[in-house]
Amino acid sequence: MVIAHAVVAAEAGADVVVLIDDGPGAKAATGEIRRLQRLRADGSPTGSISLASTLIVLEKAAATIHIPVTGVGDGRSLTFAGVDVQRLGDYRVTIAYLSAGGRHCFIGAGYRWTQVSFPASGGLGSVATVTVTVRLQTGRNTVEAGNTPGRWCPDLDRITVASADHPSTATS
Structure with missing residues (x-):
């Protein structure tokens, strides 16, 4: 038909x-x-x-286009698996997100988590970024974003990982 x-x-x-x-x-x-x-x-x-x-x-x-992930938080997390790096160290993780209002979210790898502030991005049609430092191990890593019950992360679009002395090394 x-x-x-x-x-x-x-x-x-x-x-x-x-x-x-x-x-x-x-x-x-x-x-x-x-x-x-x-x-x-x-x-x-x-x-x-x-x-x-x-x-x-x-x-x-x-x-x-990037299709953002919604509903992260309230005890749930989003996993970016397969973040490969050449050596142990601190890496800049840039998180692209969308949010009509300011939000907080926890970002981490392994047992190290950091609370990150996400200012309003200008609405659900505007992507903004924040950058945090995350300690990654040599080889394959998993970067996660999540929040405690009753609290929500912004809509997450993608992450880019770069070391202090190298350009972008991974995107998820």
Whole structure:
């Protein structure tokens, strides 16, 4: 049914993107795409149909926007696993976040946690950053963000980890 609606819109001149994950649906849509191309080649003012899969949508979203994690706090934490560093030391962890109001959150690695203040970012559509120093071990580390019951972290977007004498070494 989705393909039929896309065809009607394309025949009326619209350019349509159809999300299809199954093989038979993609095959049927490809046949309609070719038919529309023939109509355009014959001078008909038709639009077009493009196909996208869920995987393509997620890859493009991850490459162009960051989707923040909400609901961190109230006794729950968010784990950034696989933060690899070359040597033991203190690292700058820059946390990108969104928040309509000021919040506090605990950031840590291993048993060392630090309470961090997050000023309002300018609203839920504006990303801001804060940077804290975190002690990381040589190799693979886990950085966590969390809060105590009844208290919430801001919406967390991503972290970037850098040592004092090296550029960015990891992003999660």
